[in-house]
Structures are given as structure tokens and as C-alpha cells.
Amino acid sequence: MLRARPADVISEWFGVDDDFERSPADPRASYRHDVWLGLTLTVLAVVGMELSRSAGYLVQAGDHPAWLLYVLSGAGALPLVVRRRYPLAVLAVVYAHFLLVGLTVPVVAMSQVLQVVYFMTLYTAVAWARDRRAMLIVVTACLVAMFGWLFWQMAVSSGMQEYAESEGLLADPPGFLSPLDAMVAQTWLTNIAYFLGAIALGQVTWHAARRRAQLAEQAATIERQAAELGRRAVVTERLRIARELHDVVAHHVSVIGIQAAAARRLLAKGDAGTQDPQVPLATIESASRDAVEQMRGLVGTLRDIGDDGGTAAGEDRSPEPGVADIGRLVDADDGLDVSYTLVAEPVGAEGSVPGALGLSLYRTAQEALANVRKHSTARAAGVTVRVDRRPVADDRRFRGGYAEVEVVDDGRARPGSSGSGLGLVGIRERVATHHGLAEIGPRVTGGYRVRVRLPMPVEGP
Structure with missing residues (x-):
């Protein structure tokens, strides 16, 4: 078994060859939020710089005027107003600002608000960059520049040495490492956690967004197929x-x-x-x-059928069943206790049910009982056929009376046996053919009901 090369693993994790391009669900709202975030951080950066200056923390700032410190602080945070629209450009601009300001006015680059800005900028670039290969190149260049700047600062700065001497740590080291070595290691560890944490968080967010997009696409595909x-x-x-x-x-x-x-x-x-x-x-x-x-x-x-169809080979051409044949459906010996009831008004009215209506009622009962046997825990079911030639006063469709079939059971859906629902679609199509009514669904008292009522033809001229 061949082991994947590290470069391939990194490329796959960063999605270099992936076709997915992350974009906000609502671009206008997202970009508007970025504007407010960037402006807020800009104000906080300027206010934070003034607070540090007023508290005497900027003694090492030299002769730089206050307005310059404000401008440099605000300039570091302002690019965030377009952070998700141009993530890689914002990263390059902000980190270039970090390098230039860090080499000339380090106290500005070290401010707390700008530290948050640098972290957020790197995170945004990894999480929202649409060109993953360009993202990897820009982020790598920024990391090289950042750690190069850090190495340079440690090489030319004597701050750690002066701090260790002032505290007397060089004469009596408190730990296993020398104070200077420990300070250097701690600085590097902090920066590694800082930058790699932003990258890891951004990439995890990108993977989550890709997964959501894949699930949404799969759901849409399933919906189309259904x-x-x-x-x-x-x-x-x-x-x-x-x-x-x-x-x-x-x-x-x-x-x-x-x-x-x-x-x-x-x-x-x-x-x-x-x-x-x-x-x-x-x-x-x-x-x-x-x-x-x-x-x-x-x-x-x-009217709207557009597919070609024909009679299946070997199809049974015997006379079609009707209302009189529904009673035979209860005779199946499969453990389900099925009762059959016929109610006719007047007596013998079931004989006047037209063949097409009788066939639809028979198919409805047949499909309903098949669903009970396949998908329900019911132990008993009831089939009731009602034929009433009296007009229904509140519905003109049934002015010639109606013929209906009702199938009820006492069970619930069997786990892991849900059907496609296409049989119920067929029942509704038959009901629509005859302009009737269908009631299909669970009962309040438990079990399931399928009831179909079809209009009888009006008697007389």
C-alpha cells in the first residue's frame, strides 16, 4: 500500500484542487456586516492607542507624534471592511502593514486590538479564499515574513537580556533552561500557536461550509429524484x-x-x-x-401525460373487479384480521355503482390493505363500503349520492418499513379522475385511515 506524500496530504486538506468556492449565503448582508466590523475595530484601535499613550505604556515610542500613531493604528484595522469580499488582498495589505509598522513603530504593531486584527485577517483568508492554491501561496508568504520579522527582532533586540539582568535571573536561574532560552522558546511557541491556530480555525470553518454545501446539493438531488x-x-x-x-x-x-x-x-x-x-x-x-x-x-x-406507455406483456384481460369484489380482499390468510361491512341505502344500491367507480373503490381498498400488511404493526383492520343514493345537500358533486370505501387499522408505522408513498399517489389520482374526496392519514384515536368517496351519477333524464 502506497503512503500519501506529505505535500499531497496538505494539498488535500487545504482543498487546493477542490471545485468548491465558498461564498456568503446573503452577500449583501455579509458585506454590510464586514463594513461595520472593520469600522468598529478601526475605532477601537485608535482609542486603544490613546489609552496606551495616556497610561504611559508608549515610553519607547520615541518622538512620533500622536496623530501618526492614530493613523497607523486605524490603517491596520480599516481593510477589514472588505475582508470576505477580497480575503487574500486584505491579508496581504494587513500583514504588509504589520511588517512596515513593526520595523518602524513597533509599539503600534504590538497593540492588543491590532493583534486581534492580524488573527482575524489570517483566519478570514483561510476560511473564505475562493482560490485555494493562491491562498496557500499567500498564507505561506505571510508566515515566512512574520517569522522572519520575529527572528530579526530577537536578533537585534536586547530587551530580553536587560529584563533577565534586572530581575537577577542570570545569576540564579529558576528553571532547567536559562532565562534567555526560555524567553525565546516561549515567544516562538506563542507565535506558532497564534498563527497556526488562525489557520486551523479557518480551514475547519471552510471544511464545515463545504460539507454543508454538499449536504444541500445532495438534499436537492434527492428532492429532484423524489x-x-x-x-x-x-x-x-x-x-x-x-x-x-x-x-x-x-x-x-x-x-x-x-x-x-x-x-x-x-x-x-x-x-x-x-x-x-x-x-x-x-x-x-x-x-x-x-x-x-x-x-x-x-x-x-x-390531459398532461407526455410519456409513452402501453399494455404490459401478459397483462390479465379478465373482467375488471368492482364493488362486489371488495369483500374477497379480506380473505387473505396472513395473520391480519380483516372485517368487511357493506352499507347500502336503499338496499341493493351497490348494484348501481358504475364499473369505473367500482374499480377505483376496489383498487383503493386493495392498496390500503397492502400498505397495512407491509408497513403497519396492526393486527386488525376494517373495510367498509357505503353506497348512498340520497343527495348530499351541502355538496353538489354528490347530488346523485355517493359510493365510498373506508379502510381503518389499529396499528402504527413499522420501524424501517416506510414505503415510497407512490401507492397513495395512485389513490389520489383515481379520486381526481372522478372528482371525489380522499381522506388519508393517521387517526386521532390511533391507527390509520384511508377513505375515498366518489360521486354517483344522477338518476333520471
């Missing part, structure tokens, strides 16, 4: 409805043809006929109305 699966499920279900309604309508058209031929023969016989020609004509009228209503719903539902 929408596509839902759309395909709708198309598949509509094609299935089309085939089923085709069989029902074809039946009505065949009846119309047969009854029309019978009426023509009866009319041709005139008074010699023994059967009233009004009977086949009434049958033709009823069948044609039923066929037109079903075709109208079919066209309305399938």
Missing part, C-alpha cells in the same frame, strides 16, 4: 387507469351497438313487433351517458 419518481408513478398510474377505463367504456359502446341494432329491427317491423322499441333506446341513452361521463373524467385526468 419528484421525478412521483411524476413517473403518476404517469404509470394514469396509464393503468386509462387501460381500465378503456375496458369499461368499450363495454358500454358494445352495449350501445347491440341495443341500437335491436331498436333498428324493432322499428323496421313497425306495429308487427311485439316488443317496445323504447326499451333498447333507453338502454342506449343510459349507456351513452355513462360512457361520456367516464371518458370526460379520463380525458381530464390524462
